[in-house]
Amino acid sequence: MATYLKELYCPRCSATYNPHEPHNLCECGTPLLVRYDLERIAREVTPDVWERRPEGLWRYRELLPVVHEENIVSLGEGGTPVYELEKVASEYGLGRLFLKDEGMNPTGTFKARGAAVGVSRAKELGLKTLAMPTAGNAGAAWAAYTSRAGIKMVVVMPQDAPLTTQAESVAYGAETYLIKGLISDAGKAVREACAKYGWFEVATLKEPYRIEGKKTMGLEIWEQFGGNLPDVILYPTGGGVGIIGMWKAFNELRELGWLKGRLPKMVAVQAEGCAPIVKAYREGKDKAEFFQGAQTIAAGIRVPSALGDFLVLDAVRKSGGTALTVTDNQILDAWKHLAVTEGALICPEGAACVVAAKKLAEEGFIASSDSVLILNTGAGMKYTELLKEKAKLLESGSLVS
Ligand SMILES: Cc1ncc(COP(=O)(O)O)c(C=O)c1O
Ligand SMILES: [Zn+2]
Structure with a gap:
């Protein structure tokens, strides 16, 4: 298999690192990104190779x-x-509204993509034990992939993380800890x-x-839209990895x-009860402050502080x-x-992005001629307890009396 992996680089101080050994952050404390030899790819590969696989x-x-x-x-x-949401689009005054359903992934969320590549590389680099704080879904995904890879996994999540994700993490055999607090508290425990x-x-x-x-x-969206991209992409933003990645x-x-x-115009959607990126965006800042008292039913975007905040803000603005x-x-x-x-x-x-599309159409940010794509990052079936408690979809009653 030809590899075009070139180096790891720091988007802040431009330092570079050898990709064939394990690395966490840059010495300056910034996340490292992967650089490929794009010139060589352009010379040696054409995109129809992908289509045939x-x-x-x-x-x-x-x-x-x-x-x-x-x-x-x-x-x-x-x-x-x-797939297209025609009824909702016409109701909201949108032109064409599409949804990419990441709930179809193994473990029911887009987190499977990050886990597949992250765990494959961990295996390649010979790592034996991995540990992560999670809002829930990432822990479930990494537990599944590490189990398959024969790597030990330690997962730390808030005690009120969605029950399904807690059960999944345990079922896949990860050493699973529930802690009082948020993903940021879990992060501290994992660091230590x-x-x-x-x-x-x-x-x-x-x-x-x-x-x-x-x-x-992002690569799939480009293929699915025939080599073009939608005008607007809405993404539910927690740590921001998806939006930075796309x-x-x-x-x-x-x-x-x-x-x-x-x-495309990249739109970061957050919950009112946890919106560090939106606050920084509105204040014209390029880094976000820790969001005190974070609270929302959308557990995946209950992330009060994100290491990649500056990259999210950059993508949104650029x-x-x-x-x-x-x-x-x-x-x-x-x-x-x-x-x-x-x-x-x-x-x-994902539902947060549906609301955001409606709001942006009302405000005129999205025109009726725009094609709009919502990332639905996970399957609704992972949230049955929330459906039961809050959405009143499961009301008990008798059919005949
Ligand atoms: C369903 C779901 N959507 C969105 C997110 C936010 O992901 P990101 O870190 O890419 O912003 C998460 C993260 O836990 C999630 O579980
Ligand atoms: Zn650096």
Whole structure:
């Protein structure tokens, strides 16, 4: 398998690192990103090679960091469908509204993409024990892929993380800890434990390969839109890996000369109860402050502080996008609405993007001629307890009396 993996680089101080040994952050404390030899790819590869391969994330292997094919740890991730939401679009005054359903991935979320690539690289680099803080879904995904790879996994999540994700992490055999507090508190515990036990930390953006997996959402969108891209992409933003990854993918495609049209406007969607990125965006800052008292029913975007905040803000601004919040009540309404009108039981984080699309159409940020894509990052079925408690979809009653 030809590899085009060139180096790791720091987007802040431009230092470079050898990609054939394990690295966490740059010495300056910034996340490291992967650089490929794009000139050589452009010379040696054409995109129709990808089309001829089986669907899924690994068809893009020239733009992925795994060097030896035997290190690939796969459960069939990627290749998720895009479908149109016609009824909702006409209701909201939108032109064409599409949804990419990441709930179709193994473990039911887009986190499988990051885990597939991150764990494959961990295997390739000979790492034995990985540890991560998680809002829930990433822990479940990494537990599954490490189990398949024969790597030990330690997962730390808030005690109120979605029950399904807690159960998954345990079921896949990860050493699973529930803590009082948020993902930021779990992060502190993991940091300390890694320093003490010598485990390799795989928290969001603390290693460079998870983002490469999430990048493949962008590559798929480009393929699914026929080599063009939608005008606007809405993404539920927690740690921001997905939005940073898609933006990286689009820019790599552009550098390769494979992107026909313009880049999309990238929109970061957060919950009103946890919106550090939106606050920084509105205040014109390039870094976000810790968001005190973070609270939202959309557990995946309950992330009060993100290491990659400056990269998210950069993608949003450079793309001419925006950042906005929605309320939990709006999320619940949109969640139910999409299920009953479109047959799409998405996740609350995805529902936040549905609300955001409506708001941006009302405000005129999205024109009726725009094509709009929502990332539904997970399956609604992972949130049954929330559906039961909050969405009143499961009301008990008797059919006959
Ligand atoms: C369903 C879901 N959506 C979105 C996110 C946010 O992901 P990111 O870190 O890419 O911003 C998460 C993270 O836990 C999630 O589980
Ligand atoms: Zn640096």
